[in-house]
Amino acid sequence: MTVTLKHGDKGQPVIDLQNALNKQGAQLRLDGIYGDGTEAAVKAYQLKAGLVADGIAGPKTQARLLGVNDTKHLQHSDLLKAAGQLEVSLASVYAINEVESQGQGFLPNGKAKILFERHVFRERLQAAGHDISKLEAQYPNLVNTTAGGYSGGTAEWQRLALARQIDETAALESASWGAFQIMGYHWQHLGYESVQAFVAAMSESEGQQLEAFVRFILADTALHNALKARKWAKVAELYNGPAYKRNLYDIKLARAYERHAAEDLAKEAA
Template identity: 35%
Template sequence: MKKLSDQQLRELALAFGYDYSVLKALIIVESNQKGFSDTTGRIIIQFEPSWFKRLRSNRKTNNGNSIWQANSVGDQTAEWTAFNNAFALDPEAAMKSTSIGMMQIMGFHYSEIGFDSVGKMWDFAKESEYNQVIITLKWINAVPQLKAALKTKNWQKVAYHYNGSAYKKFGYDTKLANAYKYLIDQNNG
């Protein structure tokens, strides 16, 4: 079964020592609680052209009018089109340059999470949303500042370590705080 149940999320939160509502807020903000497309069944991705440009092995090659260069946050059809175009040029760099799954973890974190290759990380994530959350929790545990920020619910630090220095531009800290507050209010109501 690919879908993550609420009970599974509660068990993972407990097993890894995190507040359930904190993890649920991350999932709400990162993927609207979906690890797979309702339309295609494929894993949810966000291909990042700026990372691909840095990570590809033949970056000095003329890119011409490559589809991957024009990608911005789009629907899954556009994301997969850009990803597949990049994958044809450099498979490993394309996988490293893409955030995947329910919690949108970048492929380049594969070794921090404990995988021998980015492809093995992708294969594991493609199996289920449960696996996608495991990957994220392992990554969070590998980043002490993020782990501490989640434990204390410091949304600005969570957003910074999870989404990078441009988090304010996209309001990630506010979105996380609001999602968390909504969940707490729901549980108390």
């Protein structure tokens, strides 16, 4: 598994990164220190390659340096489009993507990242008229009054596959999808023709996953207004729920925005 490298890291992986960047035109000293110079070189390469230019050398950036071009990955152009749709600065979108996304939107096997919610599945099945008591007894890990039973990674797709045998639509609606973990049951509210169409979009690219997230924000006037006003505590509360304080989402959003906004100003000054 590729190790994500960022400012402050040291060691052989950083030397390998610096060497790869030098092959792309950077002129870094191979000192194994991920300092300002290396970070700047990473951002310059990311912009050149059309990637999200956050200065963090994650799996996507390192794969592109090795010549692997995966169109499923989020692109800088996707964030530019999102900023226009939301009528906010690019720095705001970068901050939102950095803090609110779950990183990779796809698993190593190419499938979209999902998390199956058994308590949601129970609710959807009940609404569809299924015999809940029988299903709860037979499939407690799939149909339950409480959240849990998570297997993680590709094993979540195995849970989903079993749930689809009971009720396909309810199963797809009961999973959260992609980097921004949008629940399937939002499909109609977000303007998709069906939950199947939503899932197809989430399986296409991280750009489509970001599009769903943008639709989610636009569908919530209070959330959209908070984002436009950069009221980060309100953004965090509306998107993450009351627990946002425990995870410092508002502080992370504010700091990420300030950093990206300062970088944008520096570019303009140059």
